[in-house]
Amino acid sequence: GKAATAENHWAYDYLPKWDKGYDVLQAFEMMNQGKLTGYICQGFNPVGSFPNKKKIIAGLSKLKFLVIIDPLATETSEFWKNYGEHNDVDSASIQTAVFRFPSTCFAEEDGSLTNSGRWLQWHWKGAEPPGEAKGDPEIIAAIYQRIKALYxxxxxxxxxPIVNLSWPYRQPASPGADELAMEYNGKALADVTDPKDHTKVLVKAGEQLPAFIMLRDDGSTSAGCWIYTGSWTQAGNQMARRDNSDPFGIGQTLNWAWSWPANRRILYNTASADPTGKPWGPKRKLVYWTGEKWGGADTPDIRLDANPGDEGRVNPFIMTAEGVAKLYVPVGMAEGPLPEHYEPFETPLENNPLHPKNPSAKSNPAARVFKGDLEAFGSPKDFPYVATSYRLTEHFHYWTKNVLTSAILQPEQFVEISDALAAEKGIKDGDKVKVSSNRGFIKAVA
Known part of the structure; x- marks a missing residue:
């Protein structure tokens, strides 16, 4: 907004600068140390999804307040309730104030969904939310407005940063999904001109930006996230497109929804062409050099006029210094530069099979392990078996246990064990078993 100026580096100076990583594991470590007193869980259920449930609940129990924004009652929202062996806590000793704000689910609001192909697909509200449920933007807006009033x-x-935040929505108490999406895309605050000819206006002031290459560092443009620039242009909502035609016959439906960034469906796609710009596979032409520019069945992941014949040509992997893919990573990784195998910290093996004479390489020496977590590891003497987990077709993590059809198809958790181990333990198919670690246990059907 107007408070963003060259003097404060376009409000970059407003942003807090981290002294360390504040990921979720760090957050719960800080809770347990009493250094974090409030927490907001928005569509997030750490009690049901993170390891060491005891530590998670112990941390939540030390908070002054916990805010839950979710359409469902989650384990986290009821961490303070005693459910016997499933959640054996002393409710009377937990003084955390829990605020539960029922939110809408995706079918009860307009918005966008993304997938592993990086498509942003717009969806429309299909039903009214039940009871007092409100959309996430309305809930977040209420929290923000009250915090601002206090400041x-x-x-x-x-x-x-709070009192100067731009809040230009039709209904300040309930920002619309369309407004937010347009804001993420970004717009021109002043005329955006061609760097090679400043008399040529590319985007007029007030118009939506068509692509991230129109973003400027002089305060003349504003966007919530550069990778989404192009998703809602002056032409309208690109995420809402539903043209599934495949004119190139290779499965490229460029007019169905929108893929970030730049509606590019395959990253580093110029690797599909040889060093001269000619497709490696003539029957599967993706992008290629026409002699004047790059074109083809996808948005080229390269400067369009980058001539492959020029000295110092631009190579396909534009985000690496060398321009090529690599297994050797000399910088940026604490545990590089080559891929390596390490045993889990609780492995029953005496050493790393790939490095049997190097005890320091048994488990990852670069891994961050908090002191309390290290003390909670079990010993192979007490816990000699290795367990792995995997996903089911019928369920998505813990969420779909609330879906009737999924619960009918797969009504309870189970464990699979070898015939030899089952015989050793006297376990028959269908028996109820208890599986324990040094941190807790579960009961499941074998």
């Missing part, structure tokens, strides 16, 4: 009234150490 305006009482001040604080640094209120500027």
């Amino acid at each position: 305006v009234k009482e001040g604080g150490a640094y209120p500027d």
Whole structure:
């Protein structure tokens, strides 16, 4: 907004600068140390999805407040309730204030979904939400407006990022999905001109940006996230497109939805062409050099006029210094530069089979392990078996246990064990078994 100026580096100075990584594992470590007193879970159920449930619940129990934004009652929202062996806690000793805000599910609101192909697909509201449920934007807006009011009234150490935040929505208490999507895309705050000819206006002030190459570092453009620039242009909502035609016959439906960034369906796609720009596979032409520019069945992942015949040509892997794919990674990884195998920390093996004479290489020496977690590891003497987990076709993590059809198809958890181990333990098919680690246990059907 207007508070973003060259002096504060277009509000970059407003952003907190991390002294360390504040990922979710770090957050729960800080909770257990009493260094984090409030937490917001938005569509997130750490009690049901993270390892060491005891530590997660112990951390939540030390909070002053916990906010749950979810359409369902989750294990996290009821971490303080005693459910016997399933959640054996002392409810009276837990003083955390839990605020549960029922939100809508995807079918009860407009918005976009993404997939592993990076498609952004728009969906439309199909039903009214039940009871007092509200959309996430409305809930977040209410929290923000109340926090802002407190800063305006009482001040604080640094209120500027909150009180100066641009909030230009039709209904400030309930920003629309379309408004948010257009904001993520970005628009021109002033005329955007051609760098080679400043008399030529590419995007007029107030118009939606057509592509991230139109973003400028002089305050003349604004976008929520550069990879989404192009998803809602001046021509409209590109995510809502539903043209599934495949004019090239290779499965490229470029007019169905929109893929970030730049509607590019395959990243580094110029690797499909040889060093001269000619497709490696003539029957599967993806992108190629026409003699004047790059073109083809996808948005080229390269500067369009990058002539492959030029000295110092641009190579396909534009995000690496060398321009090529690589297994050797000399910088950026604490455990590089080559892929390596390490045993789990609780492995029953005495050493790493690939490095039997190097005890330091048994488990990953670069892994971050908090002191309390290290102390919670079990010993092979007490826990000699290796267990792995996997997904089921019928379920998506813990969420779909709330779906009647999924619950009927797969009503309970199970474990699979070898015939030899079953015979050793006297376990028959269908028996109920208890599987334990040093941190807890589950009961399941064998």
